[in-house]
Amino acid sequence: MSSSQLFTTISDRIATIRQQLPETVRLIAVSKQVSVEAMREAYAAGIRDFGESRVQEAAAKQSQLQDLPDISWHLIGHLQTNKAKKALEHFQWIHSLDSLKLAQALDRLATSLSTNPQVLLQVKLLPDPNKYGWTEEELFQDLPALNQCQNIQIKGLMTIAPQNLTEGEILSLFQNTRSLAAKIQQQNWSHIQMQHLSMGMSEDYDLAVQAGATMVRLGRTLFGERS
Numbered sequence: 001m002s003s004s005q006l007f008t009t010i011s012d013r014i015a016t017i018r019q020q021l022p023e024t025v026r027l028i029a030v031s032k033q034v035s036v037e038a039m040r041e042a043y044a045a046g047i048r049d050f051g052e053s054r055v056q057e058a059a060a061k062q063s064q065l066q067d068l069p070d071i072s073w074h075l076i077g078h079l080q081t082n083k084a085k086k087a088l089e090h091f092q093w094i095h096s097l098d099s100l101k102l103a104q105a106l107d108r109l110a111t112s113l114s115t116n117p118q119v120l121l122q123v124k125l126l127p128d129p130n131k132y133g134w135t136e137e138e139l140f141q142d143l144p145a146l147n148q149c150q151n152i153q154i155k156g157l158m159t160i161a162p163q164n165l166t167e168g169e170i171l172s173l174f175q176n177t178r179s180l181a182a183k184i185q186q187q188n189w190s191h192i193q194m195q196h197l198s199m200g201m202s203e204d205y206d207l208a209v210q211a212g213a214t215m216v217r218l219g220r221t222l223f224g225e226r227s
């Protein structure tokens with residue numbers, strides 16, 4: 001935890017960040033490895049969107065936070081097909097949709113569960129061995145098949161900047177992601193919308209906002225370092 005965080009509370013940090021963000025940007029509080037007590041504090045400070053990387057962890061927290069209404073749960077971590085059903089039962093948003101195979105699995109399950117989850121396509125415009133996602137070329141190949149997945153609501157793109165880039169490189173990456181969304185939108189797919197860009201984490205959210213992010217995913221800067 002940085003020294004500036006030692007003497008501030010979660011609600012102070014949320015208020016500070018909220019002031020820095022344009023009103024239209026949705027603040028997703030990334031609560032992986034964060035206690036439900038800290039999440040209650042965030043809720044009291046106005047947070048209604050929580051991001052979790054693991055389905056199991058989110059499910060456990062949801063059962064402890066049942067008394068809090070109006071929360072939207074966002075899955076931001078890689079999802080294996082065998083957990084897709086559970087993911088649909090526990091999340092309203094899936095930011096980490098990263099393959100056609102997973103999209104088709106979610107689409108089939110969404111029909112049987114009578115749900116229409118909101119999803120973002122995770123893209124990787126720079127090579128990153130640690131990250132999942134489509135390259136631009138792969139995504140254009142898969143768009144016709146994704147457009148057939150009519151039970152999931154494809155709402156935009158998500159990206160994660162690789163480690164060790166300069167600020168200039170991160171900004172270009174986010175701008176290129178925004179341009180890609182615009183290109184896709186121009187193709188006028190019937191079941192693919194590009195209204196949202198989920199990009200920006202604690203270290204780079206200011207650059208993401210500059211580049212047009214509509215959702216930022218913040219963990220450490222709200223809750224402190226994870227152990």
Ligand SMILES: *Cc1c(COP(=O)(O)O)cnc(C)c1O
Binds near residue numbers: 217218220
């Ligand atoms: C952990 C995580 C975040 C939050 O990262 P911080 O650096 O704690 O803000 C955002 N997005 C994804 C995909 C993550 O896995």
